[in-house]
Amino acid sequence: MCPQAVNRQARQEKIARAALTVFSKKGYAATSVREIAKAAGMGKGTLYEYFQTKADIFVAATKQWLNALESRFSIHVAGLEDPAERLTALAHAFVELVDPLDPMTARMSVEIIRQGVLQEGVLYDRRHELREVMLGTQKRVEQVLLEGISQGIFKAAHAKDVGKMAANFIGYLDGILLHSVMTKGELELKEHVDFFITTVLHFLSKPSGGPSRRGPQNADLKGAS
Amino acid sequence: MCPQAVNRQARQEKIARAALTVFSKKGYAATSVREIAKAAGMGKGTLYEYFQTKADIFVAATKQWLNALESRFSIHVAGLEDPAERLTALAHAFVELVDPLDPMTARMSVEIIRQGVLQEGVLYDRRHELREVMLGTQKRVEQVLLEGISQGIFKAAHAKDVGKMAANFIGYLDGILLHSVMTKGELELKEHVDFFITTVLHFLSKPSGGPSRRGPQNADLKGAS
Amino acid sequence: MCPQAVNRQARQEKIARAALTVFSKKGYAATSVREIAKAAGMGKGTLYEYFQTKADIFVAATKQWLNALESRFSIHVAGLEDPAERLTALAHAFVELVDPLDPMTARMSVEIIRQGVLQEGVLYDRRHELREVMLGTQKRVEQVLLEGISQGIFKAAHAKDVGKMAANFIGYLDGILLHSVMTKGELELKEHVDFFITTVLHFLSKPSGGPSRRGPQNADLKGAS
Amino acid sequence: MCPQAVNRQARQEKIARAALTVFSKKGYAATSVREIAKAAGMGKGTLYEYFQTKADIFVAATKQWLNALESRFSIHVAGLEDPAERLTALAHAFVELVDPLDPMTARMSVEIIRQGVLQEGVLYDRRHELREVMLGTQKRVEQVLLEGISQGIFKAAHAKDVGKMAANFIGYLDGILLHSVMTKGELELKEHVDFFITTVLHFLSKPSGGPSRRGPQNADLKGAS
DNA sequence: GATGAATGAGCCTTCATTCAT
DNA sequence: CATGAATGAAGGCTCATTCAT
Numbered sequence: 001m002c003p004q005a006v007n008r009q010a011r012q013e014k015i016a017r018a019a020l021t022v023f024s025k026k027g028y029a030a031t032s033v034r035e036i037a038k039a040a041g042m043g044k045g046t047l048y049e050y051f052q053t054k055a056d057i058f059v060a061a062t063k064q065w066l067n068a069l070e071s072r073f074s075i076h077v078a079g080l081e082d083p084a085e086r087l088t089a090l091a092h093a094f095v096e097l098v099d100p101l102d103p104m105t106a107r108m109s110v111e112i113i114r115q116g117v118l119q120e121g122v123l124y125d126r127r128h129e130l131r132e133v134m135l136g137t138q139k140r141v142e143q144v145l146l147e148g149i150s151q152g153i154f155k156a157a158h159a160k161d162v163g164k165m166a167a168n169f170i171g172y173l174d175g176i177l178l179h180s181v182m183t184k185g186e187l188e189l190k191e192h193v194d195f196f197i198t199t200v201l202h203f204l205s206k207p208s209g210g211p212s213r214r215g216p217q218n219a220d221l222k223g224a225s
Numbered sequence: 226m227c228p229q230a231v232n233r234q235a236r237q238e239k240i241a242r243a244a245l246t247v248f249s250k251k252g253y254a255a256t257s258v259r260e261i262a263k264a265a266g267m268g269k270g271t272l273y274e275y276f277q278t279k280a281d282i283f284v285a286a287t288k289q290w291l292n293a294l295e296s297r298f299s300i301h302v303a304g305l306e307d308p309a310e311r312l313t314a315l316a317h318a319f320v321e322l323v324d325p326l327d328p329m330t331a332r333m334s335v336e337i338i339r340q341g342v343l344q345e346g347v348l349y350d351r352r353h354e355l356r357e358v359m360l361g362t363q364k365r366v367e368q369v370l371l372e373g374i375s376q377g378i379f380k381a382a383h384a385k386d387v388g389k390m391a392a393n394f395i396g397y398l399d400g401i402l403l404h405s406v407m408t409k410g411e412l413e414l415k416e417h418v419d420f421f422i423t424t425v426l427h428f429l430s431k432p433s434g435g436p437s438r439r440g441p442q443n444a445d446l447k448g449a450s
Numbered sequence: 451m452c453p454q455a456v457n458r459q460a461r462q463e464k465i466a467r468a469a470l471t472v473f474s475k476k477g478y479a480a481t482s483v484r485e486i487a488k489a490a491g492m493g494k495g496t497l498y499e500y501f502q503t504k505a506d507i508f509v510a511a512t513k514q515w516l517n518a519l520e521s522r523f524s525i526h527v528a529g530l531e532d533p534a535e536r537l538t539a540l541a542h543a544f545v546e547l548v549d550p551l552d553p554m555t556a557r558m559s560v561e562i563i564r565q566g567v568l569q570e571g572v573l574y575d576r577r578h579e580l581r582e583v584m585l586g587t588q589k590r591v592e593q594v595l596l597e598g599i600s601q602g603i604f605k606a607a608h609a610k611d612v613g614k615m616a617a618n619f620i621g622y623l624d625g626i627l628l629h630s631v632m633t634k635g636e637l638e639l640k641e642h643v644d645f646f647i648t649t650v651l652h653f654l655s656k657p658s659g660g661p662s663r664r665g666p667q668n669a670d671l672k673g674a675s
Numbered sequence: 676m677c678p679q680a681v682n683r684q685a686r687q688e689k690i691a692r693a694a695l696t697v698f699s700k701k702g703y704a705a706t707s708v709r710e711i712a713k714a715a716g717m718g719k720g721t722l723y724e725y726f727q728t729k730a731d732i733f734v735a736a737t738k739q740w741l742n743a744l745e746s747r748f749s750i751h752v753a754g755l756e757d758p759a760e761r762l763t764a765l766a767h768a769f770v771e772l773v774d775p776l777d778p779m780t781a782r783m784s785v786e787i788i789r790q791g792v793l794q795e796g797v798l799y800d801r802r803h804e805l806r807e808v809m810l811g812t813q814k815r816v817e818q819v820l821l822e823g824i825s826q827g828i829f830k831a832a833h834a835k836d837v838g839k840m841a842a843n844f845i846g847y848l849d850g851i852l853l854h855s856v857m858t859k860g861e862l863e864l865k866e867h868v869d870f871f872i873t874t875v876l877h878f879l880s881k882p883s884g885g886p887s888r889r890g891p892q893n894a895d896l897k898g899a900s
Numbered sequence: 901g902a903t904g905a906a907t908g909a910g911c912c913t914t915c916a917t918t919c920a921t
Numbered sequence: 922c923a924t925g926a927a928t929g930a931a932g933g934c935t936c937a938t939t940c941a942t
Binding site: 027029120164168172196 | 250251253344390395398400411421
Binding site: 259269270 | 914915916917918919
């Protein structure tokens with residue numbers, strides 16, 4: 001009756017996970033199905049029991065990666081109250097994507113973008129799904145900004161621009177991350193991002209009313225850099 | 226040098242130009258040599274008279290593209306004196322890369338990055354060359370910043386950070402451009418970039434005119450924290 | 451013999467029946483074992499409990515089909531006494547193989563022939579078994595002819611040729627049936643077959659003894675057409 | 676300018692010819708492209724310079740075969756005046772299709788029919804083209820019949836039935852040929868066909884002028900059988 | 901006994917590269 | 922020089938068969 005009770009979803013996730021490591025290393029086109037199978041520790045044919053095509057495997061790997069990203073963001077931000085700190089934490093989560101010892105995630109992001117941008121790309125027809133995920137992160141940033149405003153920490157005048165600011169924030173992070181990957185660590189990613197945040201917070205923040213201007217200022221700057 | 230050499234180079238450029246249009250449309254892997262030959266209006270075998278491999282053609286196309294980019298920047302900036310205006314002009318040059326009617330250049334940039342980032346990428350072993358070109362643009366930005374400082378328009382305190390600032394500037398532009406390409410114009414690229422520049426200039430600029438320099442400066446510093 | 455054996459045979463027949471519908475629709479090569487299993491309402495592995503290979507399943511399906519054919523002939527001929535009528539009835543049984551609404555049987559016959567004729571065919575090594583069955587039908591025709599002669603209806607001179615005549619009869623029916631299938635009903639099968647029988651009976655029949663030659667002859671022709 | 680002046684059509688014919696021998700031996704599905712290439716004495720990839728798909732190769736092989744058939748018929752019939760002889764010659768051309776030493780053509784006919792009959796068959800969508808060719812042969816037979824009638828050799832009463840008769844004639848030949856192939860020569864093909872022609876001519880022919888009708892008729896039968 | 905998950909041989913097809921002309 | 926005909930390695934995918942459950 002029940003020969004092998006295999007958890008289909010678990011199997012698919014295992015494959016997607018294995019595929020992720022290979023795709024991120026060599027890209028979609030240069031990765032052969034055989035390699036994926038080997039990485040997943042199973043036969044070539046088995047992959048096709050769980051996915052229709054190589055492209056589907058790539059999509060699954062992509063989704064897995066995006067989910068991992070999301071949860072990483074959640075972990076970083078968890079427990080932080082101060083909007084400035086939360087913004088910084090988000091950026092740092094991005095920074096950590098570029099592990100010099102395992103730059104997988106960063107490379108994967110390049111490949112994903114490519115597959116979504118190029119007409120012949122595997123994700124081209126599903127790029128709206130990607131956009132959804134990215135919008136999720138963007139919304140997260142917007143919320144932080146709005147909280148900052150409502151808490152009186154950020155200037156209320158920017159309320160109408162939170163959308164643009166969030167998009168720019170994410171855009172910047174993606175861009176600088178790419179550059180970092182491309183230079184393989186020559187670029188001091190964290191320093192750059194911290195500096196960027198300084199810029200942004202400088203733009204956002206109200207003069208922190210108080211008797212002494214210098215003290216807090218220094219403290220803040222130290223923390224940001 | 227000799228006429229033949231000139232002829233040879235002209236041929237190579239013609240091929241590179243043709244290849245660029247195809248590569249930017251379909252990406253490296255999905256582009257066949259036959260297509261390039263057809264686009265260049267010559268036989269497949271002839272390509273191999275001027276290039277050793279398909280990868281070499283891609284490198285040539287890449288260089289051509291980067292040069293075109295450089296000259297585009299030069300044109301935009303030419304004649305502008307005010308550092309703020311020059312910064313803005315540079316950014317606008319980037320924005321115009323994403324022609325909604327011909328997103329070729331933007332897509333090409335994705336492909337180039339990918340080929341430079343992925344281990345199996347055609348440009349992987351030459352990514353330092355890419356880095357060179359990007360550093361060129363970065364230097365250009367740095368120079369504008371330094372000029373602004375020397376002209377007393379930008380705060381002198383940032384002099385030590387021009388490197389970071391320029392890298393961030395370029396990084397942001399690349400990132401937001403990618404997002405724009407990926408969303409196929411849903412994102413209002415120009416508005417976002419202009420807003421970003423506002424942020425940057427706000428951070429950079431001295432309080433424009435005023436009786437006391439210190440006061441405003443302090444205010445600025447406050448704002449940054 | 452023992453209950454299990456009976457059960458076993460029933461299972462095999464069920465599988466063969468299911469396989470027949472699929473094989474006749476798509477041919478041997480294009481039919482996958484999975485499809486057969488689904489059509490039989492059981493698991494793929496189960497099939498291999500009852501058959502060694504896919505080829506064996508095809509052989510079983512073939513035999514089932516041939517048996518069905520035989521019984522169809524029996525039914526048609528049952529109760530008819532007149533040899534001419536019996537011959538006609540046999541031919542009509544063939545004609546009905548090509549049901550425009552369900553051309554399964556006709557298509558199956560093509561596939562069977564193919565598998566028996568081609569070196570790599572599944573039935574190639576067993577084509578003698580097929581020949582047996584076909585000889586069965588041929589013998590049936592021969593017998594009708596001999597009865598007609600012994601009844602004085604057909605010319606006695608043909609007694610020595612009944613073998614050839616029967617073979618030709620069956621051969622013609624197979625051939626015209628194939629053509630009909632290939633033209634998907636554009637060919638008026640029944641009309642052609644009836645005309646053929648006219649020819650044959652004209653050749654076979656004695657001038658039906660009596661004062662007038664024309665009358666009876668006409669009668670025969672009418673009856674045949 | 677002109678690296679290799681290759682005669683495309685000659686090349687295609689060479690491939691088709693080679694493919695014919697393999698297809699006729701093993702059938703479409705069981706024949707691999709590699710085998711065709713080897714038989715044609717060229718690389719696998721070369722085939723795809725001249726044909727889009729394996730199916731296209733099969734179609735080309737089919738057409739070649741049909742053309743060969745046509746010319747064979749022409750040769751056999753050439754120079755014959757007497758309609759009866761021409762009919763016989765046509766039938767004999769068919770008979771010779773089954774060369775016991777090289778039964779290729781006969782097997783090919785089975786495969787062609789199959790591919791045209793089965794829904795998944797390669798020729799299924801082009802079965803009308805096949806029908807055209809077959810109609811060509813049929814027309815040829817019809818013409819012979821009509822000539823016989825106009826020459827006063829065949830009964831004028833059959834003029835309205837020449838269509839049916841020709842279709843039956845071809846149908847019979849195809850059918851008996853298949854049986855012959857399936858039995859690998861156990862069936863004496865020529866004898867059977869000759870006997871069949873006797874039947875047909877008996878049906879067709881006018882009593883060959885003479886005082887008595889019975890006499891000549893008997894004579895004919897003797898001679899024919 | 902019944903099942904379907906797993907497998908890998910083998911299929912058709914593409915394409916960068918070579919080379920005779 | 923210019924060409925495109927020729928090639929075979931390699932790719933994605935299918936599927937008959939096995940076997941653990």
